[in-house]
Amino acid sequence: MHSAVQRANTAATIAAILLATICAAASFLDAFNSPSLQAHVQVVKINRFRRQLDGNDEVKMTLKMSMDLTSLFTWNTKQVFVFLAAEYETDTNSLNQVSLWDHIVQEKERASFQVKVPTKYPLIDQGTNLRGKKVGLVLHWHIMPISGRMIQGKMPLSNFSLPDSYTTRS
Amino acid sequence: MDRIKFLGDVKIRPTLIQLLNLGMIICSALMIWKGLMCITGCESPVVVVLTGSMEPGFKRGDILFLHMNKEPIRAGEIVVYNVDGRDIPIVHRVIKAHERRDTGEIDILTKGDNNQVDDITLYSGGQLWLNLHHIIGRAIGYLPYVGYLTIIMTEMPIVKYLLIGVLALLVITSEE
Numbered sequence: 001m002h003s004a005v006q007r008a009n010t011a012a013t014i015a016a017i018l019l020a021t022i023c024a025a026a027s028f029l030d031a032f033n034s035p036s037l038q039a040h041v042q043v044v045k046i047n048r049f050r051r052q053l054d055g056n057d058e059v060k061m062t063l064k065m066s067m068d069l070t071s072l073f074t075w076n077t078k079q080v081f082v083f084l085a086a087e088y089e090t091d092t093n094s095l096n097q098v099s100l101w102d103h104i105v106q107e108k109e110r111a112s113f114q115v116k117v118p119t120k121y122p123l124i125d126q127g128t129n130l131r132g133k134k135v136g137l138v139l140h141w142h143i144m145p146i147s148g149r150m151i152q153g154k155m156p157l158s159n160f161s162l163p164d165s166y167t168t169r170s
Numbered sequence: 171m172d173r174i175k176f177l178g179d180v181k182i183r184p185t186l187i188q189l190l191n192l193g194m195i196i197c198s199a200l201m202i203w204k205g206l207m208c209i210t211g212c213e214s215p216v217v218v219v220l221t222g223s224m225e226p227g228f229k230r231g232d233i234l235f236l237h238m239n240k241e242p243i244r245a246g247e248i249v250v251y252n253v254d255g256r257d258i259p260i261v262h263r264v265i266k267a268h269e270r271r272d273t274g275e276i277d278i279l280t281k282g283d284n285n286q287v288d289d290i291t292l293y294s295g296g297q298l299w300l301n302l303h304h305i306i307g308r309a310i311g312y313l314p315y316v317g318y319l320t321i322i323m324t325e326m327p328i329v330k331y332l333l334i335g336v337l338a339l340l341v342i343t344s345e346e
Binding site for chain 2: 023027078079081083085091092093094095096097098099102104106121124126140142144145146147148149150152154
């Protein structure tokens, strides 16, 4: 009494509705996760601090970081993108945010680690304001789900001051 | 398919009602789309990921839900932007943001998670930064695989014509 096409249509519609509901529920449950992570960062060494040919300050440094991101993971988490941003202000700019290092954590088991690395991206200013500048290091994370809403967060870590003069001749 | 009417048998009124139904469906779909545009504040509230430059987070064929508001763009956000003079939107992450004190304008540099270098070569001409007017929206949500159909339809137009043909056939021959 129901044709094959009608049955297929009904089955497909119900399947689609169920899938959408599960995806929405998974994402909704993520909101109840209250993460408590720990992290620590330290500037080991300023490798290079100079003025580039086009006139902007550039800093490269080595960082020592340890962090525990396991509490960010839920069963709906595909990966956590974590990055460390140097944040500071200048006379012309009310906010400067420059990512120094980033990493993708795909498994909860690998979410707690320590690294000592040179910065992945140099800290380049719009201008020459970095000498003696106090820079804040903020850890940011971006939780990317298997489906649904993406969640961002951040945690200010330590501050440090750049040297008063360039370390290499430009 | 025992319900195919012979062409000579077509009656005016049922046909008109069917056309009206079709029109209603199309209008509802359009209303939902435009409504979404208003709620999310973006020209295209849903985009399909076309490249692998954001893997392993986003793969080709995933769809992203976008949202745009007056909140300033900050580092770490995944934005969809259009380069001046080009039509294809790019989905990448903001790695640098400089906000001007006087105008509130923000200079942005983006990079795909899976790329080695930042996007500066993608920006048109001698442009060094993106600004707010380049940004279509921020990605706030994500569904895997759903967009693959759109990619197939764009890259193999025959599938699109086939699909429309089959749908049209079903509409004409259905009883409701």
